[in-house]
Amino acid sequence: xxxxxxxxxxxxxxxxxxxxxxxxxxxxxxxxxxxxxxxxxxxxxxxxxxxxxxxxxxxxxxxxxxxxxxxxxxxxxxxxxxxxxxxxxxxxxxxxxxxxxxxxxxxxxxxxxxxxxxxxxxxxxxxxxxxxxxxxxxxxxxxxxxxxxxxxxxxxxxxxxxxxxxxxxxxxxxxxxxxxxxxxxxxxxxxxxxxxxxxxxxxxxxxxxxxxxxxxxxxxxxxxxxxxxxxxxxxxxxxxxxxxxxxxxxxxxxxxxxxxxxxxxxxxxxxxxxxxxxxxxxxxxxxxxxxxxxxxxxxxxxxxxxx
Amino acid sequence: xxxxxxxxxxxxxxxxxxxxxxxxxxxxxxxxxxxxxxxxxxxxxxxxxxxxxxxxxxxxxxxxxxxxxxxxxxxxxxxxxxxxxxxxxxxxxxxxxxxxxxxxxxxxxxxxxxxxxxxxxxxxxxxxxxxxxxxxxxxxxxxxxxxxxxxxxxxxxxxxxxxxxxxxxxxxxxxxxxxxxxxxxxxxxxxxxxxxxxxxxxxxxxxxxxxxxxxxxxxxxxxxxxxxxxxxxxxxxxxxxxxxxxxxxxxxxxxxxxxxxxxxxxxxxxxxxxxxxxxxxxxx
Numbered sequence: 001x002x003x004x005x006x007x008x009x010x011x012x013x014x015x016x017x018x019x020x021x022x023x024x025x026x027x028x029x030x031x032x033x034x035x036x037x038x039x040x041x042x043x044x045x046x047x048x049x050x051x052x053x054x055x056x057x058x059x060x061x062x063x064x065x066x067x068x069x070x071x072x073x074x075x076x077x078x079x080x081x082x083x084x085x086x087x088x089x090x091x092x093x094x095x096x097x098x099x100x101x102x103x104x105x106x107x108x109x110x111x112x113x114x115x116x117x118x119x120x121x122x123x124x125x126x127x128x129x130x131x132x133x134x135x136x137x138x139x140x141x142x143x144x145x146x147x148x149x150x151x152x153x154x155x156x157x158x159x160x161x162x163x164x165x166x167x168x169x170x171x172x173x174x175x176x177x178x179x180x181x182x183x184x185x186x187x188x189x190x191x192x193x194x195x196x197x198x199x200x201x202x203x204x205x206x207x208x209x210x211x212x213x214x215x216x217x218x219x220x221x222x223x224x225x226x227x228x229x230x231x232x233x234x235x236x237x238x239x240x241x242x243x244x245x246x247x248x249x250x251x252x253x254x255x256x257x258x259x260x261x262x263x264x265x266x267x268x269x270x271x272x273x274x275x276x277x278x279x280x281x282x283x284x285x286x287x288x289x290x291x292x293x294x295x296x297x298x299x300x301x302x303x304x305x306x307x
Numbered sequence: 308x309x310x311x312x313x314x315x316x317x318x319x320x321x322x323x324x325x326x327x328x329x330x331x332x333x334x335x336x337x338x339x340x341x342x343x344x345x346x347x348x349x350x351x352x353x354x355x356x357x358x359x360x361x362x363x364x365x366x367x368x369x370x371x372x373x374x375x376x377x378x379x380x381x382x383x384x385x386x387x388x389x390x391x392x393x394x395x396x397x398x399x400x401x402x403x404x405x406x407x408x409x410x411x412x413x414x415x416x417x418x419x420x421x422x423x424x425x426x427x428x429x430x431x432x433x434x435x436x437x438x439x440x441x442x443x444x445x446x447x448x449x450x451x452x453x454x455x456x457x458x459x460x461x462x463x464x465x466x467x468x469x470x471x472x473x474x475x476x477x478x479x480x481x482x483x484x485x486x487x488x489x490x491x492x493x494x495x496x497x498x499x500x501x502x503x504x505x506x507x508x509x510x511x512x513x514x515x516x517x518x519x520x521x522x523x524x525x526x527x528x529x530x531x532x533x534x535x536x537x538x539x540x541x542x543x544x545x546x547x548x549x550x551x552x553x554x555x556x557x558x559x560x561x562x563x564x565x566x567x568x569x570x571x572x573x574x575x576x577x578x579x580x581x582x583x584x585x586x587x588x589x590x591x
Binding site: 005006008009010012013015016017019020023024025026027028030031034044089092093096097099101107108109110111112113114115116117118119120121122123124125126127128129133137138139140143144180185188189192237240241243244247248261262265266269270275278279281282283285286289290293294297298301 | 316319320322323326327330331332333336337340351354355402405406408409410413415418421423424425426427428430431432433434435436437438439440442443462463465466469493494495519522523524525526530541544545548549555558559561562565566569570572573574577580581584585
């Protein structure tokens with residue numbers, strides 16, 4: 001009887017296991033196979049090309065290589081600033097909301113609502129806000145600067161091709177839009193963490209004469225450290241694969257100033273029919289995300305077993 | 308002392324209001340631009356001003372389309388989003404519930420290896436499966452169809468729905484299940500009599516989470532559905548905003564229409580939304 005039910009249990013999850021095996025693992029392998037092929041056109045062509053597609057992407061003398069190099073730098077800077085802003089402001093808002101605030105629920109709802117709307121909507125709105133317009137007809141923030149008599153501060157925002165080293169300043173508006181959407185997430189994570197800090201612990205420190213700032217620095221923040229790790233991993237993997245937001249808001253931009261691997265992959269595969277090249281880009285994206293996620297999954301599931 | 312206390316409160320509330328103001332700027336832009344007439348959005352000296360009146364003309368055009376300008380209405384796309392999101396949400400929630408039941412209460416040999424392998428599926432960049440996916444859907448006759456896209460959302464929803472339900476069921480005490488088994492309940496009996504009735508809040512969390520994610524999704528939809536009359540609202544909105552002659556009042560009205568369903572759910576049920584958010588990222 002029990003043995004029979006054990007088999008039924010396996011049968012219940014079997015369809016899901018098979019679907020994941022095919023649609024995740026099988027397809028990732030298939031993509032890898034395409035990335036080593038000569039498939040360049042609508043008709044599949046699995047002729048072996050070796051590492052040719054990868055060599056192209058990492059050869060900065062080729063057109064694709066130049067674009068992909070920019071993409072990787074853009075991803076790096078986007079990720080660093082996006083993570084820093086989300087963590088810093090998310091933590092700040094959580095600590096502020098943890099001060100027994102009147103109307104806490106309303107503030108929380110306002111900070112978190114961007115999480116409920118699509119990256120496409122976000123892209124449309126922030127495109128309006130940062131659209132530069134022209135010198136005689138400024139738009140968006142430039143129009144505000146113009147009205148305030150600060151015309152000298154007017155710049156091209158996400159269309160600006162200025163570089164600081166290898167950092168494209170055009171990424172700044174995109175980073176702001178992405179942070180606007182996901183700061184609420186880090187805030188919610190930290191707030192849940194703060195609510196888990198036992199009040200007695202803080203009370204005891206207060207009795208000992210500790211200041212509030214001391215309590216946060218030495219008692220509360222160390223407890224929140226695992227949350228920071230989770231948030232970094234979660235936000236980091238989002239920024240490595242970001243597509244919808246940038247594709248809607250700016251696209252690849254002049255001289256690829258706001259291009260990322262997700263956009264390059266989409267355009268080269270589905271608009272250019274360079275399937276092998278698209279597969280190579282997405283395989284690289286997969287490896288980048290896997291390097292972040294796999295250690296984290298192993299780490300957190302092992303911890304769970306110990307508990 | 309009293310002064311310092313109230314001064315720090317002032318700073319705290321000041322910062323909270325400042326951030327609330329910044330967070331709401333895009334909403335102001337959305338609403339005010341969508342309520343303007345085309346002539347009004349064209350007037351850049353009025354760019355940031357509120358609308359001079361309450362014009363619903365942009366919504367009417369965005370909804371029904373403007374055939375003489377070659378603009379399709381978004382009404383059909385909004386319907387498509389519902390046709391896509393509702394079945395995909397229901398199927399993936401049920402699947403997740405059954406899977407979560409097995410992975411929490413009927414662990415089998417190898418299940419603690421299979422489960423993390425399954426979870427990994429929710430983190431992958433979907434670009435890395437997109438080419439085989441579109442090829443396969445085309446080969447089995449689901450290419451370019453809503454059913455194909457529904458299948459895709461069900462499959463890639465399995466990891467997160469399974470995770471949330473597994474964690475939810477893990478907290479149901481084993482004694483309750485043993486009591487039911489002594490009463491003669493089998494594997495399905497325990498599920499139907501004990502776990503399913505207990506998991507209504509779990510279903511609310513998962514349904515809200517899946518609905519929001521599938522409604523807002525863009526990459527799968529734009530890669531799979533080429534026909535404009537089948538596309539969900541996210542893809543239609545992006546096409547509207549990418550068109551040559553950009554009528555911002557129309558685009559913003561479209562954005563409001565696209566955002567409203569999930570926004571309403573969020574405002575009404577934010578408690579459950581936050582639980583889904585935390586469940587999706589914090590470890591199992």
